[in-house]
Structures are given as structure tokens and as C-alpha cells.
Amino acid sequence: MTKKDTEILKRFKSVGARIETKSRVKLKSKEDFALFYTPGVGVVSKHLAAHPEDARLYSIKRNSVAVISDGSAVLGLGNIGPYGALPVMEGKALIFKELAGIDAWPIVLDTQNTDEIVNAIIAIASGWGGINLEDFSAPRCFEIEQRLIEALAIPVMHDDQHGTAVVVLAGLLNAAKVVKKQCKNLRVVISGAGAAGVAITKLLLSAGIQDIIVTDTKGIINEGRTDLTDIKRELAEITNPRAVSGDLLDALIDADAFIGVSGPGSVTKDHIKVMAKKSIVFALANPIPEILPEEARAGGAMVIATGRSDFPNQLNNSLVFPGIFRGALDKGVQKITNETKLRAAKALAALIPNPTATKIIPDNLDKRVVPAIAKAVR
Amino acid sequence: MTKKDTEILKRFKSVGARIETKSRVKLKSKEDFALFYTPGVGVVSKHLAAHPEDARLYSIKRNSVAVISDGSAVLGLGNIGPYGALPVMEGKALIFKELAGIDAWPIVLDTQNTDEIVNAIIAIASGWGGINLEDFSAPRCFEIEQRLIEALAIPVMHDDQHGTAVVVLAGLLNAAKVVKKQCKNLRVVISGAGAAGVAITKLLLSAGIQDIIVTDTKGIINEGRTDLTDIKRELAEITNPRAVSGDLLDALIDADAFIGVSGPGSVTKDHIKVMAKKSIVFALANPIPEILPEEARAGGAMVIATGRSDFPNQLNNSLVFPGIFRGALDKGVQKITNETKLRAAKALAALIPNPTATKIIPDNLDKRVVPAIAKAVR
Numbered sequence: 033m034t035k036k037d038t039e040i041l042k043r044f045k046s047v048g049a050r051i052e053t054k055s056r057v058k059l060k061s062k063e064d065f066a067l068f069y070t071p072g073v074g075v076v077s078k079h080l081a082a083h084p085e086d087a088r089l090y091s092i093k094r095n096s097v098a099v100i101s102d103g104s105a106v107l108g109l110g111n112i113g114p115y116g117a118l119p120v121m122e123g124k125a126l127i128f129k130e131l132a133g134i135d136a137w138p139i140v141l142d143t144q145n146t147d148e149i150v151n152a153i154i155a156i157a158s159g160w161g162g163i164n165l166e167d168f169s170a171p172r173c174f175e176i177e178q179r180l181i182e183a184l185a186i187p188v189m190h191d192d193q194h195g196t197a198v199v200v201l202a203g204l205l206n207a208a209k210v211v212k213k214q215c216k217n218l219r220v221v222i223s224g225a226g227a228a229g230v231a232i233t234k235l236l237l238s239a240g241i242q243d244i245i246v247t248d249t250k251g252i253i254n255e256g257r258t259d260l261t262d263i264k265r266e267l268a269e270i271t272n273p274r275a276v277s278g279d280l281l282d283a284l285i286d287a288d289a290f291i292g293v294s295g296p297g298s299v300t301k302d303h304i305k306v307m308a309k310k311s312i313v314f315a316l317a318n319p320i321p322e323i324l325p326e327e328a329r330a331g332g333a334m335v336i337a338t339g340r341s342d343f344p345n346q347l348n349n350s351l352v353f354p355g356i357f358r359g360a361l362d363k364g365v366q367k368i369t370n371e372t373k374l375r376a377a378k379a380l381a382a383l384i385p386n387p388t389a390t391k392i393i394p395d396n397l398d399k400r401v402v403p404a405i406a407k408a409v410r
Numbered sequence: 411m412t413k414k415d416t417e418i419l420k421r422f423k424s425v426g427a428r429i430e431t432k433s434r435v436k437l438k439s440k441e442d443f444a445l446f447y448t449p450g451v452g453v454v455s456k457h458l459a460a461h462p463e464d465a466r467l468y469s470i471k472r473n474s475v476a477v478i479s480d481g482s483a484v485l486g487l488g489n490i491g492p493y494g495a496l497p498v499m500e501g502k503a504l505i506f507k508e509l510a511g512i513d514a515w516p517i518v519l520d521t522q523n524t525d526e527i528v529n530a531i532i533a534i535a536s537g538w539g540g541i542n543l544e545d546f547s548a549p550r551c552f553e554i555e556q557r558l559i560e561a562l563a564i565p566v567m568h569d570d571q572h573g574t575a576v577v578v579l580a581g582l583l584n585a586a587k588v589v590k591k592q593c594k595n596l597r598v599v600i601s602g603a604g605a606a607g608v609a610i611t612k613l614l615l616s617a618g619i620q621d622i623i624v625t626d627t628k629g630i631i632n633e634g635r636t637d638l639t640d641i642k643r644e645l646a647e648i649t650n651p652r653a654v655s656g657d658l659l660d661a662l663i664d665a666d667a668f669i670g671v672s673g674p675g676s677v678t679k680d681h682i683k684v685m686a687k688k689s690i691v692f693a694l695a696n697p698i699p700e701i702l703p704e705e706a707r708a709g710g711a712m713v714i715a716t717g718r719s720d721f722p723n724q725l726n727n728s729l730v731f732p733g734i735f736r737g738a739l740d741k742g743v744q745k746i747t748n749e750t751k752l753r754a755a756k757a758l759a760a761l762i763p764n765p766t767a768t769k770i771i772p773d774n775l776d777k778r779v780v781p782a783i784a785k786a787v788r
Binding site (some may be wrong): 043045048049050052054055056060061065066067068069071072074075076077078079080081084089090091092093096106108109112113114115116117118119124126129131135136140148149152154156157158159237282318319339341342357394395404 | 411415418419421422423425426427428429430431432433434435437438439440443444445446447448449450451452454455456457458459462465467468469470471472473474481484486487490491492493494495496497498499500502503504506507508509513514515516517518519520521526527529530532533534535536537548651682696697699717718719726728730773774775
């Protein structure tokens with residue numbers, strides 16, 4: 033462990049927990065007890081038993097989000113289980129409160145079985161206003177999210193998929209402006225066919241971008257591949273219109289944009305050199321990007337973004353999830369639709385009306401972000 | 411709905427929720443983000459993945475309790491489901507925070523199947539420091555609690571059972587002083603063989619009280635009954651040493667103490683009249699007791715307690731659960747043992763060294779209560 037890591041641990045230990053609960057009413061007298069506990073609470077219980085739809089008006093359901101993970105794909109750390117996931121979920125709960133005033137609480141799951149996960153989340157869902165799924169590995173994450181969306185009458189969003197997709201589309205809209213190309217006409221290469229890669233692909237397609245190639249560790253995903261999972265077979269069908277085959281280097285020839293959601297250090301200057309002029313490079317692996325900004329620039333990239341706060345253009349999903357859930361809670365929205373995600377991406381991009389190579393996206397502390405995205409939720 | 415009920419609903423609606431989350435750290439700068447979210451949080455995630463036992467030092471697990479119900483036996487309202495349960499659980503979370511500084515959050519379950527309940531709670535348990543089960547109906551509550559205690563390495567307590575049992579024993583210890591009888595020699599009749607009745611019976615037995623008769627809606631529970639569930643058959647074996655049969659009135663002949671955990675209005679002055687002199691009457695059905703204090707007094711009762719705040723001697727489990735979990739969290743205790751409950755009852759009773767007929771138990775706003783009970787947890 034580095035000295036810096038030891039210091040971080042020490043700091044977290046002195047803090048203990050980063051969130052806590054807080055009372056919103058006084059409980060100082062017998063009268064307070066009689067009103068806010070028994071017998072007063074019985075009146076509300078009877079009312080909600082008869083009118084469950086009013087839970088949003090009379091309980092924590094009005095403003096609460098469960099941040100749920102099974103710890104199977106935590107940050108870049110991989111499958112580190114519920115205790116490994118807990119600090120990240122707590123961090124998200126902190127962000128929910130600080131950026132969007134939402135009462136989020138972490139729930140980490142001690143199972144990685146899809147049925148058990150779905151059953152447990154359905155069982156505990158009633159008291160929450162929304163469910164933010166986090167750090168579930170692909171391809172299980174797709175089925176888990178889909179089944180929960182169908183089963184529950186509250187918004188359910190796997191943030192690694194859709195939060196990332198929205199921020200990438202927002203970044204791409206503005207990056208296209210900077211390089212003076214039509215976004216819809218961009219040739220895009222997405223490296224990584226996990227949760228983020230799949231969701232980015234689908235959102236870019238629905239935004240009208242037609243020439244997308246997706247690669248995984250075996251190379252370009254195309255219909256000739258015989259080793260594809262169901263979700264990758266679907267990707268083969270809906271992407272790669274020029275039927276390119278080969279590896280990432282082949283995919284990048286004349287590409288306008290590279291979007292990395294794979295792993296550290298998988299891309300070199302030589303990869304960037306084969307791209308079209310004025311190329312866009314989003315190297316989003318965290319904490320170590322697919323290629324460092326200086327190397328991408330040396331390869332010819334014009335607009336470069338990463339997931340890190342210490343480089344320009346941080347494309348982080350914390351720009352998205354607080355506003356999405358703020359909007360859904362405020363408006364009683366039950367499903368986060370594709371249209372919502374497109375509107376959210378456009379709203380986020382529109383906050384930087386005159387983007388430059390080093391400023392395509394707002395800072396996640398920019399107070400305009402949450403209201404702009406919340407407004408996009410209908 | 412009465413005018414008062416309408417006012418209560420209006421008040422709850424204006425409050426919205428009685429609890430919320432609160433940040434314990436600042437998140438105002440990029441540096442704050444880098445420390446308390448990524449990449450800083452990754453250091454803690456790695457540490458906890460390798461050392462799950464340290465979750466108590468570095469996360470919400472240090473001070474959190476899930477307040478969980480399936481809504482099958484809510485207050486005196488019966489089986490009103492998760493939405494009916496939600497306001498009560500929120501009220502308990504409020505009490506946890508206000509009285510014991512514990513970060514509790516309500517979880518209401520959309521299933522009443524024992525296996526599904528146990529599986530869901532085990533699945534979500536890792537992030538919590540303790541689990542307070544609430545308002546689960548008997549006899550399911552016994553199996554659910556037992557299986558969770560065996561499966562989990564955090565304290566699990568069904569408060570309707572053990573919170574109630576502890577406060578009843580505490581009250582009985584002091585009531586015996588008032589009527590100048592030896593607590594161990596009391597003839598006790600318990601009306602109601604549900605969650606509370608069973609737990610009270612077992613705790614009083616382990617406190618050395620030997621002559622206990624339990625009644626249910628069919629009358630006295632004894633070994634001659636052929637209609638008994640498993641748990642009631644167990645009660646028949648461990649109680650009723652004089653092998654009394656008949657109904658509640660038969661049970662009460664010469665009894666020193668009546669403990670009602672059944673339903674409203676089931677006891678009259680005539681029942682109390684057949685009891686021994688200087689009788690003790692705990693009529694704990696809520697909000698309407700088995701017998702009102704004035705009628706019990708007219709029947710000859712000397713010490714009278716209810717579950718209500720508007721009569722003297724309120725025996726409410728909110729005197730117990732905050733301190734039990736405060737002690738367990740502070741000391742990393744994994745099981746709430748029978749010894750703990752006995753010590754807690756004695757500690758609670760000892761706070762009123764000179765009890766009188768109208769003061770056998772501390773007020774639940776008495777600041778000494780939580781520390782005294784927490785100290786009893788080892």
C-alpha cells in the first residue's frame with residue numbers, strides 16, 4: 033500500500049461513515065411521540081394500506097433511492113463482493129444527497145445469482161422512490177435491469193449503462209461541434225462490449241449515429257464471429273454496417289471517434305494515428321484510461337476526454353444520475369425511457385453552448401447540471 | 411375519518427417524510443470528489459474486499475440498522491401490507507435516531523412467504539450493523555427470526571417479541587416491589603400467545619417466575635388441548651404447572667399479575683375481581699387496552715400499566731430497542747442473548763429505585779434509559 037493509500041484509509045476511518053440519517057421532525061415530548069409514532073402513525077398506516085399510491089406523499093418513498101450493487105464489477109477492481117462495493121455505494125449516496133438532495137441509502141447484495149438478486153430487490157422495493165443499480169457485471173446486468181423495470185412501478189436504472197451512455201452522447205455532441213463534423217455522420221469505434229459499451233452503442237444509434245463498430249478482447253464484433261454471447265450477437269446485428277473485421281487497429285482506420293470503456297493501456301499513439309483527421313478520443317477506463325491524453329494528442333487526437341478529474345473533459349456519470357432521479361422523483365415518473373436519455377444528453381451538452389477542445393462538458397459541481405437533466409425527465 | 415385523523419394526515423403530508431439522509435463529509439471541490447468518491451474510494455473498496463470485518467470501521471455498517479417489516483401484523487391494525495407498515499417503520503427509524511443516534515432506515519417487504527423473506531433479508535444484510543424485525547405475524551415471526559439469527563453475523567431482533575418482553579419484565583420487577591410480593595413467586599396470566607406473548611412467557615420463565623398460565627382465544631393453553639400449533643404446544647409444556655384448564659376467568663383465579671398482549675376490551679372488572687389481592691394488571695393492547703385503567707382499578711388492581719402514553723406506566727418497547735442496538739453496535743455484539751435481555755430488564759427497572767403504583771417504569775424520553783440498556787449488552 034502506498035503512503036497516499038494509507039492516508040486515504042486513515043481519513044475514511046476518522047470519518048467512519050460518509051452518510052447518516054437525520055430526523056425531519058422533533059421528538060422531544062409525549063405529544064411528539066403520540067403524533068409521529070403511536071397512535072398518530074396508525075392513521076397514516078391505515079390510509080396507505082387503502083391508498084398505496086399516496087406513499088409518495090406521506091413517507092420516505094417521496095425522495096428515496098436505493099443504491100444497489102452485488103459487487104461483481106466495482107470500479108476497475110472487478111468482482112470484489114458486497115463489502116468491496118459498499119464504499120462506492122456509500123459514495124454514490126453521498127453524491128445523490130449533495131448534488132440532488134435525494135435520500136439514497138446503499139444496499140449491497142450477498143448473492144450474484146440473477147434470480148436471487150431480482151427476487152430480493154422486488155421484495156424490498158416498495159419503500160423506495162427509485163432504484164439505482166450499480167456495478168453489476170455484464171451480461172447479467174442487462175437481464176437484471178430489464179426484469180426489474182418490468183416488475184416495478186418505480187424508476188430503475190443501471191447507472192453503469194445509462195448514466196455513462198448519456199454523458200458520452202453529451203460529450204460526443206459537443207466534441208463534434210469542436211471538430212466541425214456532423215455528429216450523425218461520425219464513424220465511431222467503441223472498445224468494450226460490457227455494460228457501458230452496450231448502452232452507449234444503443235443510445236448513439238438511437239441518436240442517429242449509424243456507423244458504429246464495437247470491439248471486445250477478441251477484436252471487432254461482426255456477424256462472422258462464432259463466439260458471441262446473446263448481447264454481442266445483437267450488437268453484431270445492429271452495428272458495423274460496413275462489415276469490417278479484424279482487431280481494434282482495423283476498426284480505427286478512418287474513424288472519427290474512439291470511445292474506450294474497456295481497460296487501461298489498451299490503446300497506443302499508433303492506434304490514434306490511423307484515425308481520421310481531427311479525431312475524438314474518449315478514453316474512459318478508470319482510474320487508468322485506455323490511452324493517456326498526451327499520447328492521444330501525439331497521435332493526432334483533437335478532442336480528448338477521460339473519466340478522471342485531473343484531466344480536462346471528465347465524462348463521469350455523476351453528471352447524470354442525480355438529475356435523472358431528481359426529475360423522476362419530482363414528476364412521479366415510473367420508467368426512464370430512451371427518449372429521456374436522449375433529452376438528458378442534449379440538455380447536458382447544451383450547458384456548454386460554445387464547446388472547445390478542453391471544455392466539452394460541464395463540471396459535475398456545476399449547479400445547472402441537475403436541474404437541466406431533471407427537466408429533461410418527463 | 412374523524413376530524414383529528416384528518417388533521418394528523420395533513421400534518422404528515424406537510425412533513426412529507428420524517429427522516430432523510432445527511433452527508434457527514436463535504437463534497438464541494440474536485441479534491442473532495444477525488445477523496446470521497448473516485449479514485450479515493452477505491453482504496454477503501456480494496457481494503458474491505460480483503461478485510462470485510464473492517465466494514466464497521468470504514469462504512470455505514472458502523473451505525474446502521476435496517477427496520478424491516480412485511481406488514482403482516484402492524485400495530486393493532488393487522489395484516490395491512492408493506493405500504494401500511496411503512497409509516498410505522500419510518501417512525502421507528504426516527505426513534506432510533508432521536509433516542510440512540512442510530513442510522514436506521516425502513517425496509518418494507520412485498521412478500522409474506524417465509525423463505526422469500528429470509529432469503530431477501532440475508533441477501534441485503536451485509537451493509538447493515540443490525541436488523542430490527544417489526545410487525546411480523548406469529549407463528550412465522552419465530553422461524554424468520556431464528557433463521558436470520560443463525561445465518562447472519564449481525565444482531566437480529568424481532569422487537570415485538572423481545573422489546574416487549576424486556577419492558578414487561580422490567581415493569582413486573584418494579585410492580586412486584588410496589589405490591590410487596592416476590593417477583594419469582596408471582597402467579598402470572600398472559601393473555602395472547604402471539605409474538606409478544608410467547609417471548610414474554612419465555613423471558614419471565616428464565617427470570618425465575620414459575621407459575622405462568624398463557625391463554626389464547628380458545629382459553630387456557632394446556633397439554634390437554636388438541637388444537638395447538640407447534641409453538642403453543644411448546645408453551646403448554648413449559649407453562650401451567652398447576653394444569654389449570656378453562657377460560658381466561660378460570661386462569662385469573664388467585665393470579666397476582668395479568669399481562670394482556672391480545673386485543674381490545676377482552677377483560678372486564680369481573681375478571682380482575684377474581685385475582686389475588688393487590689393485583690398487577692398490564693393491559694398492553696394498543697391503542698385500546700384489554701381493560702381501561704379505571705375499570706381495572708375498580709376490579710381491585712393495585713398497579714396498572716398500558717402501552718399508551720396518556721395513562722401512567724407506559725410499557726412501550728421504544729424503551730428497549732434503541733438501547734439494545736446502541737449497545738450491540740458499540741460493542742460489535744453479534745447476538746442478542748437471553749442473558750442480555752434479562753440484564754436489560756433489570757437495568758431498566760433499576761432506573762426507578764423506589765417504584766410506586768403510578769411509576770414503575772421510566773419515561774421513554776428519560777435520557778438515562780438508552781445508556782443503561784446499552785450497558786447491559788455484552
